[in-house]
Amino acid sequence: MSEEFKLSRRKFLEKVTVGIGGVLTALFGIPAAIFVVKPVLKKDESSGWMRLGSISKVTPGTPTLFSLKVERETGWITDQDEIMVYVYTEDGRDYAVMSNICTHLACRVRWIEERQEFFCPxxxxxxxxxxxxxxxxxxxxxxxxxxxxxxxxxxxxxx
Ligand code: FES
Incomplete structure (x- = not known):
């Protein structure tokens, strides 16, 4: 083998090593950077306030059901939850927004119009x-x- 070939082989191995290092850095470094930066960006994006809908849908005296899809991130996993709430007003001026989750063991309650009450089955x-x-x-x-x-x-x- 000539000296010239050995040298080019060495350079080739250096380039392969650098290339593999670059690929590994991209494979692990980019997701790690996204994991660190994304929550910071997301907080600014929504700040936790989400639009439910038009208040004109609410009939005074009757709790009105609204639903909302919310993305939640836990580490690498993004889940989509559905939040359901009842909006209630007696007079069209003062409102209450209530969860439909029972405070006992978290079943969903529903409004029973005939009985004028929320019921948890x-x-x-x-x-x-x-x-x-x-x-x-x-x-x-x-x-x-x-x-x-x-x-x-x-x-x-x-x-
Ligand atoms: S979960 Fe028990 S009463 Fe609602």
Missing amino acids: CHNGVYDKQGTVLAGPPPRPLDRYEFNIENDDIYIKVG
């Missing part, structure tokens, strides 16, 4: 239209969301 929990416990095992009223009304839209604070 898991253990017969009953709440009034303001979310106050009327019967059953729930230890406290339905949880409420912080909300904001701008123009015709209602926003809730999520997270």
Whole structure:
């Protein structure tokens, strides 16, 4: 083998080593950088306020159901949750935004128009239209969301 060939072989191996190092850096470094930077960017993007919908959908005296899709990140995993809330007003001026999750063991409650109450089918929990416990095992009223009304839209604070 000539000296020239050995030298070019050495250079070739150097380039292969540098190339493999670059590929490994890209494989592990880029996802790691995204993992660190993305949550910071995402906080600025949403700040937790999400639009529920038009407040004009809410009929005074009747809790109205709204749903919202929310992406949640846990480490590398992104899940999509559906949040369902009831918006209630008695007079069209003061509103309450209540979770539909029972405060006993987290089943979903639903509004029963004929009985004018929220009912939880898991253990017969009953709440009034303001979310106050009327019967059953729930230890406290339905949880409420912080909300904001701008123009015709209602926003809730999520997270
Ligand atoms: S989970 Fe609702 S009453 Fe038990």
